[in-house]
Amino acid sequence: MPSGLICVARIGAPHGVRGAVRLWSFTADPFAVSDYGPLVTKDGARQFEIASAREAKSHLVVTLKGVATRDEAERLNGVELYVARDKLPPTEADEYYHADLIGLAAVTTAGDALGKVVAIHNFGAGDIIEIAPPSGPTLLLPFTNAVVPTVDLAAGQVVIELPNEIEGDTPNHPEA
Structure with missing residues (x-):
């Protein structure tokens, strides 16, 4: 992926017959995705501009300039859209x-080293941080201040306070 790009949306299935698509926006305000100018694909080879957007149940319905038919829209299903980082507001x-x-x-x-952060998920109940250890299954932990008390971007690390027991684990001590 070209350096400095941030994924801000994913195109979904077509909506109707005139080239509109469902769009899942990853911005705090879903409509802000249209404020950043042209959106590009992961490899930077294609560029899209949002001509119009309206809110739907759990996504936006957008028309993209240059996409006029359902067939054209179908070919875009699953495409992730990126913007240059410098177009996004500071955190x-x-x-x-x-x-x-x-x-x-x-x-x-x-x-002690736990591994590397490989993803941040949100399945509806809050952010989850996924950590891949050097071997074994990944760890999925709540991304809260209690579990992740420190994020140090300059040092390139997150500090994890592992919960005492994770549901499904066998306790080290038998219950009396």
């Missing part, structure tokens, strides 16, 4: 772009 304190977190080292509060 507030304790606010981060997911792209800034991906790849950071994850360490415990004692300084």
